[in-house]
Amino acid sequence: MRFRYVCSDCGRIFETEGLMYQCPDCAKENDGTHFPKGNLIVELSQETLEKAREKEHVTPNDFYPYPIDDESLYPVGPTPLMRPRRIQEKLGLGHLSFKLDSQLISGSFKDRASLAVALQAKALGEKRIVLASTGNAGAAMSAVGAAMDLDIILFVPESAPINKLMQSVLYGAHVVPVKGSYDDAFALSIEYTKKHGGINRNTAYNPITIEGKKSVSIELFEDLGRKAPDAVYVPVGDGCIIAGVAKGFIDLKKAGLIDKIPRIIACQSEKSDAIARAIEKDDYRAISATTRADSISVDLPANGRMAARYVKESGGWAVTVPDEAILDSQITLTRLSGVLAEPAAAAAYAALEKDKDNLVGKLGKDAEIVVLLTGTGFKDMKAFDGRVTLPPAIENDISALDNLRF
Numbered sequence: 146m147r148f149r150y151v152c153s154d155c156g157r158i159f160e161t162e163g164l165m166y167q168c169p170d171c172a173k174e175n176d177g178t179h180f181p182k183g184n185l186i187v188e189l190s191q192e193t194l195e196k197a198r199e200k201e202h203v204t205p206n207d208f209y210p211y212p213i214d215d216e217s218l219y220p221v222g223p224t225p226l227m228r229p230r231r232i233q234e235k236l237g238l239g240h241l242s243f244k245l246d247s248q249l250i251s252g253s254f255k256d257r258a259s260l261a262v263a264l265q266a267k268a269l270g271e272k273r274i275v276l277a278s279t280g281n282a283g284a285a286m287s288a289v290g291a292a293m294d295l296d297i298i299l300f301v302p303e304s305a306p307i308n309k310l311m312q313s314v315l316y317g318a319h320v321v322p323v324k325g326s327y328d329d330a331f332a333l334s335i336e337y338t339k340k341h342g343g344i345n346r347n348t349a350y351n352p353i354t355i356e357g358k359k360s361v362s363i364e365l366f367e368d369l370g371r372k373a374p375d376a377v378y379v380p381v382g383d384g385c386i387i388a389g390v391a392k393g394f395i396d397l398k399k400a401g402l403i404d405k406i407p408r409i410i411a412c413q414s415e416k417s418d419a420i421a422r423a424i425e426k427d428d429y430r431a432i433s434a435t436t437r438a439d440s441i442s443v444d445l446p447a448n449g450r451m452a453a454r455y456v457k458e459s460g461g462w463a464v465t466v467p468d469e470a471i472l473d474s475q476i477t478l479t480r481l482s483g484v485l486a487e488p489a490a491a492a493a494y495a496a497l498e499k500d501k502d503n504l505v506g507k508l509g510k511d512a513e514i515v516v517l518l519t520g521t522g523f524k525d526m527k528a529f530d531g532r533v534t535l536p537p538a539i540e541n542d543i544s545a546l547d548n549l550r551f
C-alpha cells in the first residue's frame with residue numbers, strides 16, 4: 146500500500162486507500178461550537194518515502210497519495226520563487242522570497258488541493274465532486290474538473306467576490322450560491338454529499354486536500370537548492386494550507402531529505418483570528434469572523450486543531466493584523482514588487498511587516514524567509530475601492546500634455 150490514514154487526535158490507524166473523511170470515534174464529539182476533531186492525516190509508506198530519497202530531484206508527484214501519470218494534463222506548479230529586491234531592502238531581509246501561487250492556472254493556491262482530489266476521484270472511479278468554498282477552492286476545483294472531465298457541485302456564500310463565482314460558472318461547475326456564510330455552505334455541502342453521493346472535497350474534511358497543499362513545500366525544497374527555508378509566512382483561514390505546508394516538510398524530513406521543519410507562521414486578520422487564539426491561548430471555540438479578506442474569513446476552522454499543533458511543533462507562532470494593514474499591503478506589494486495579490490494573500494505580507502523585529506530577533510536578518518502569496522488580486526478588484534482611482538481622461542490634444550504633473 147502507498148499510504149494509510151491516521152487520526153490526528155486519537156492516533157487510530159486506518160489501513161485503507163479508500164474514501165475516508167474523519168475518524169468516526171473523534172468526530173462524534175463535534176457539535177459546531179469548538180474546532181472539529183477527528184481529521185485524518187495521510188501517512189505515506191516507508192517504501193514511497195525511500196524512493197523519493199533516492200531521487201536526484203523530487204516533485205510533488207513523488208509524495209502524492211494518488212500519483213498522476215501525465216503531469217501536463219493540469220500542470221500545478223512549480224510556481225515562481227521571486228526575490229523582491231525593493232521589499233527586501235525596505236524590511237532589511239536579504240533572503241526574503243515570495244512564492245507566487247497567484248500564478249497557478251485558476252489564480253490561487255487551491256489548484257494544489259483540487260488536483261489531488263481530482264486524482265483521488267479518478268483512482269476511486271468517481272465522477273462527482275462536491276465542495277464548499279469561499280471562492281478560490283471552488284474556482285480551482287471547477288477548473289481541474291473541466292480539464293479532467295469531472296462534475297463539480299459547488300456551494301459558496303453568495304457574498305463571495307463575483308469574479309470567483311463567475312470563474313466557476315465559466316468552467317462549467319454547478320454553482321449553488323448560499324444565502325449564508327462560508328460555514329453555512331460547508332455544512333450544506335456535507336449534507337448534500339451524504340444524500341447524493343460523490344466525493345466531498347471540503348478543505349481538511351477530505352484529508353487528501355492537505356496532501357495536495359503540501360506540494361508547495363516540496364517545490365520550495367527544490368527552489369532553494371534542496372534545503373528548507375527558515376520560516377514560512379502563511380495566510381490562514383481554515384488552517385488547511387498551513388497544515389499542508391507543514392506536512393510537506395514533515396514528509397521531506399521522514400524521507401531523510403531535510404533535518405528540521407521550518408518555523409511556520411500563521412497569519413490572520415484580527416477580525417478572523419480563531420487559529421491565532423488556539424495557538425496563543427489554547428482556545429478552540431468558534432468565533433464570528435468579519436474580515437474583508439474573504440478567503441480567510443472563517444468562524445469555525447475546519448482544520449484548526451491540526452494547524453495550531455503543527456505551528457507550535459515547528460517552533461512557529463501566530464501574527465494577527467488589522468484589515469487596514471492587509472489592504473495597505475496589497476498596495477505595497479503592487480508598488481514595490483509588481484505583484485497583485487488578493488487581500489487574503491496580502492495578509493501574509495502584512496503579518497511579516499508587523500512581525501519583522503520579532504523575526505529578526507529570533508532568526509537573524511539573514512534567515513531564509515518565504516511568504517506564500519496564495520491568490521491573485523485580479524479576482525477581486527473591488528478590494529481597491531476608495532483606495533485607488535483611475536485618473537480622468539485628458540483631451541486628445543497636445544496642449545493637454547502641458548497640464549500633466551508627475
Ligand SMILES: Cc1ncc(COP(=O)(O)O)c(C=O)c1O
Pocket residue numbers: 253254255279280281282348380381382383384385386387440441487489490519520
Ligand atoms: C488566497 C487564499 N489564501 C489563503 C487561504 C486560507 O487557506 P486555509 O483556509 O486553508 O487556511 C485561502 C482559502 O480559501 C485562499 O483562497
